[in-house]
């Protein structure tokens with residue numbers, strides 16, 4: 001299985017269906033998704049160093065609705081599971097832990113997932129996304145439900161994704 005979908009995106013396929021349900025917009029543009037009142041942008045992941053069996057994913061989430069949303073986790077077809085994690089300084093030591101109940105995004109709030117802070121942890125990599133690939137991920141929200149997203153893959157050690 002390969003992840004390269006580049007040719008597909010040369011045509012920047014976008015389909016919009018404003019008439020039905022909560023999902024008003026399907027984007028096949030990597031890094032962006034709009035579902036219900038949740039807007040995700042700037043999403044990316046990165047290649048893991050050789051021998052490393054975990055990865056991480058980053059993005060900004062904006063809640064345009066008037067009820068709180070919660071990001072519960074996610075799923076990918078190339079690893080065991082996806083968890084919501086936070087990294088922070090504790091007693092002078094950088095530590096990381098899972099947010100087992102997910103992360104709440106209040107109405108009007110934007111939360112950035114970025115290296116050194118909130119991130120999605122991709123656990124048990126069965127296949128290694130490579131820099132330049134585009135890989136699919138499904139996010140699970142309390143209100144918006146399942147949201148499909150495409151993640152461009154940055155090189156090993158990247159601190160941000162630049163187009």
Ligand SMILES: [Cu+2]
Pocket residue numbers: 085086096097119120121
């Ligand atoms: Cu983590």
